[in-house]
């Protein structure tokens with residue numbers, strides 16, 4: 017792949033398909049994510065969002081088509097993407113035997129950063145996600161609240177300074193207030209750092225709030241609708257309401273009609 | 283195997299403070315010991331002292347044994363630590379191989395399961411036939427007895443590793459060595475400690491037994507000697523020392539556990 021192309025987009029899926037036991041989870045999915053863009057993948061449960069993300073992460077190859085991340089095949093060139101991409105999951109997935117700061121250090125340690133340097137950076141990252149003070153940095157995961165754990169896990173993902181951040185419904189397990197502040201913090205942070213980001217959610221409001229572009233998938237992960245969001249449009253309540261309705265309808269393609277209205281009304 | 287459920291844990295449930303519990307246990311221990319000594323004293327009045335010596339005689343024997351045979355105690359400890367250390371490492375390797383090399387798993391498992399069915403006595407007799415050297419015999423007996431415990435527990439431990447954590451670590455694009463260092467090793471530490479805690483007393487008893495059968499030095503050998511010479515006071519003295527040794531070893535492992543498993547939330551069952 018040529019150099020300008022690599023600079024133009026961070027992720028490219030070209031007719032990527034994935035089957036499980038003969039059933040398609042992702043079918044002929046194509047999209048491109050540009051540098052610095054925040055893209056939301058929305059879709060009902062089972063639509064194939066996580067499967068698409070797994071192919072981008074390189075934990076599984078597509079059965080047909082291609083997936084490219086930073087010009088590399090994330091599955092075959094697995095190690096070459098070290099430090100270029102990181103993932104934040106639905107649950108915090110902290111290592112229970114490591115303190116908060118040691119958890120943040122994990123990626124840096126794998127990247128071969130020296131002990132002193134990685135401790136410094138990890139502490140800085142904890143502050144960036146608003147976990148202040150030595151006493152919190154040296155707490156074990158079970159001593160932290162759910163919201164704090166999620167913040168630590170976010171710091172861990174960002175500490176390796178990846179160009180690309182993948183987020184699989186990272187905030188959905190928290191209570192509403194915690195998740196909305198966390199969401200806002202995350203969006204500001206990612207924007208300020210100029211990171212490229214793909215986030216998965218099934219909450220349309222989350223997507224409208226955070227993303228520059230929304231890709232609506234319907235099972236098996238086919239692109240049903242693409243919505244581009246600008247700050248001006250985001251501020252327009254009428255526009256949001258209409259998009260909300262359209263997205264809900266696109267998500268429900270192939271389903272019984274009842275969920276459309278109930279989803280649109282929520 | 284799931285985490286060891288400590289028999290003490292439910293007592294905490296009754297809302298009694300730990301300090302009170304410790305005090306109560308100490309009191310109970312003291313009562314039992316005093317009763318044992320009183321029983322010895324009473325019994326020794328009726329029988330010759332090669333059947334049951336008086337407590338004071340026994341205390342003197344403990345002192346004598348401690349000054350004369352301290353080397354034997356150290357040798358027994360050394361044999362125990364060597365064998366447990368070896369069984370720990372070998373057991374971990376076998377357990378890891380069982381969990382990580384699929385085609386080997388059924389064969390290794392079958393070997394381990396058959397091994398657990400072989401009585402310790404058979405290993406002791408095999409060792410006497412197969413090896414001339416006493417150290418080799420004792421080491422072999424203990425290794426054969428202990429390795430399966432470690433192997434099976436580590437195997438279960440690695441299988442219990444959450445795929446979520448594996449996937450998380452993988453996102454940082456680690457080498458195999460990274461995965462081993464940062465994920466698998468720390469994960470199996472509790473299993474290693476739990477296994478050590480449950481086998482250490484058994485291992486100490488087996489060491490002494492093996493020494494009795496195959497060596498002329500060490501606590502077991504000295505106990506055999508005392509028995510041959512009708513020194514019942516010394517047999518009891520050694521027994522007292524073995525009880526103390528066993529309890530100290532349990533305490534040592536429990537201390538290591540507290541130190542190494544600080545990260546664990548304390549489980550309080552209510």
Ligand SMILES: Nc1ncnc2c1ncn2[C@@H]1O[C@H](COP(=O)(O)OP(=O)(O)OP(=O)(O)O)[C@@H](O)[C@H]1O
Pocket residue numbers: 036037040041059060061062063064065066067068218
């Ligand atoms: N490892 C797997 N083995 C077999 N089937 C799978 C596997 N992963 C996903 N699937 C199937 O593929 C389809 C898409 O699953 P996927 O997890 O990608 O959905 P999703 O959009 O992430 O859903 P959710 O919103 O519930 O997370 C589902 O029908 C699922 O059962």
Ligand SMILES: [Mg+2]
Pocket residue numbers: 065066067
């Ligand atoms: Mg999913």
